[in-house]
Amino acid sequence: MSPVRVFQCSRLEGTVYLPGDKSISHRALLLGAIAQGTTTVSNFLPSGDCLATAGALRDLGIEVVLPDSHTAIVHGRGLRGFRCPEKPVNCVRSGTTMRLLTGLLAAQPFESTLTGEEQLLRRPMERVASPLRQMGAHICTMNGYAPIIITGQNLRGACLALDVPSAQVKSAILLAGIYADSPATLLEAAPTRDHTERMLGAMGVNIDIRESKGIREITLIPPTHPLLPLEIKVPGDFSSAAFILAAALLAPQSRVRIKDVGINPTRIGFLDVLYQMGADIRIAGERIMANEPVADLEVQTSELEAVEIKGDLVVRMIDEFPILAVLATQARGRTIVRDASELRVKETDRIATVVKELKRLGARIEERPDGFEIWGPSQLRGIPVSSHGDHRLAMSLFVAGLVAQGETVIDDLDCAADSFPGFLTVMQSLGAHYVQY
Incomplete structure (x- = not known):
């Protein structure tokens, strides 16, 4: 200190x-990892939290290169390109890293564990695990907190209402929805940051967003084609x-x-x-x-x-x-x-x-x-x-x-x-x- x-x-x-922007930098790395091809992120935020995301992706077999302090290059391996990690994936202090990765790993063909430093281990994780279980995910938390153990499953679509407005939970569900066998729909009563929806749309994912009587309805249709890599200035x-x-x-x-x-x-x-x-x-x-x-x-x-x-x-x-x-x-x-x-x-x-x-x-x-x-x-x-x-x-x-x-x-x-x-x-x-x- x-x-x-x-x-x-x-x-x-x-x-x-x-x-x-930290939220956009996180998402550019994560979505670049599941794109087919190379994603280049300029004005990337080299913060501790975003570097935790880069490190976690490397643990999962994704090549992330930082040629200078404000550029990130992600060599995406496609939707099924993650590799089984040899040890628990360390999310350090980043809740965004842990929660969004939970959504991505829920459908991978291996078991993985997400952990982090003490500060992160005090943050509630059932709020993301619970809705993912409704999609067929097999996720175990430690009395509601990390470490999180994820056993990849075939996921199904679902219609889910967010009990607590959270862009992290919403994003985890959308990322899991990419792998589901049918559309995933989220209902949110309060608008949360929509960077994930915007970025997925730019990568070719079909997302339908409607608003009625104060409820925002977001429906993701699972893609049948590889996701497009991005060239993005944050x-x-x-x-x-x-x-x-x-x-x-x-x-x-x-x-x-x-x-x-x-x-x-x-x-x-x-x-x-x-x-x-x-x-x-x-x-x-x-x-x-x-x-x-x-x-x-x-x-x-x-x-x-x-x-x-x-x-x-x-x-x-x-x-x-x-x-x-x-x-x-x-x-x-x-x-x-x-x-x-x-x-x-x-x-x-x-x-x-x-x-x-x-x-x-x-x-x-x-x-x-x-x-x-x-x-x-x-x-x-x-x-x-x-x-x-x-x-x-x-x-x-x-x-x-x-x-x-x-x-x-x-x-x-x-x-x-x-x-x-x-x-x-x-x-x-x-x-x-x-x-x-």
């Missing part, structure tokens, strides 16, 4: 490019942009431009909330990249008002609640977050850890079973805090340190590389001051 001392910031200014990660946006909104006299950011509607609930709070953010140069909407974001310092967040909006910003909490400490009024109990089963219990650390900084924040309440604005004070090894909490505390009086010491910011390698360098280029030990 490398502690970081963060100093109060007087201004942020400049133009930055962000690393590629957009900048909006979840990483969230930290830059928040920092520029809070630091005085700031003006920042973020280039080539993915603005997929299923991902930008946080942006909608920022507008509700009164943020001055402009979207410029909208275009399509890798079948995904992309734009530049221009942001400047703004006076913020409190908001209430609940319902479907929670799903569209599930990764942004730690940084939303930091913004709420400086917004006028009471910010309320409801319907976000899913935060308790992320890398950490993100309700408990966010409340604990922001309280230490002087925030007026109270924990709720499914969220939290924050009264602002509060004068934050620099003090030693802990990231709990959670990359999004670590970066959120860094942003809090930019507006706190005095010096804020964060015990570990290395974990930021799980999703945003180079975070400190980007912040420094905009004018943030820190010392890393």
Whole structure:
């Protein structure tokens, strides 16, 4: 662990490019592995989590080459090209790797085991195993958690309703559906990120999507032909942009431009909330990249008002609640977050850890079973805090340190590389001051 001392910031200014989107980078590797031919991924995110996916695929006999830090080449072996691993496949700390691979491996002609580090072994896995069993999969968890033992089976189509809105669970089912003997249909009451659907469609898979009375119905028809390889440039990660946006909104006299950011509607609930709070953010140069909407974001310092967040909006910003909490400490009024109990089963219990650390900084924040309440604005004070090894909490505390009086010491910011390698360098280029030990 490398502690970081963060100093109060007087201004942020400049133009930055962000690393590629983590969700899309994961999926490009996984889908490239089952394509017939070579998939090239530029602006690939070389984060700890995405590298875990690359390592897992290598364990399964797939050649993944990283010729430079932001390019990945996947030599796909087709739908049945995986090889039986010689040992348990290590997903390290990545829930996306483990859950999506569970869907892919459910139909392979061998037994495999997925495991990982302690942090990953605390995350619930029955939510993906249970619906896959309804398709005929044979999956064993350890009292609902990893390690996961998967014995490949012939899968059948099914109509499944997602009990908990989850793009990872949805994607696992869609990937398993590629191997089913008949169409697989999912019903989701809240829209989750749709990168898997977009990418599968580009690879030639027939996916029908309909919406009626608030229910999104997604039907995948199993392909009868090889999947097409991709040549894809990954957009900048909006979840990483969230930290830059928040920092520029809070630091005085700031003006920042973020280039080539993915603005997929299923991902930008946080942006909608920022507008509700009164943020001055402009979207410029909208275009399509890798079948995904992309734009530049221009942001400047703004006076913020409190908001209430609940319902479907929670799903569209599930990764942004730690940084939303930091913004709420400086917004006028009471910010309320409801319907976000899913935060308790992320890398950490993100309700408990966010409340604990922001309280230490002087925030007026109270924990709720499914969220939290924050009264602002509060004068934050620099003090030693802990990231709990959670990359999004670590970066959120860094942003809090930019507006706190005095010096804020964060015990570990290395974990930021799980999703945003180079975070400190980007912040420094905009004018943030820190010392890393």
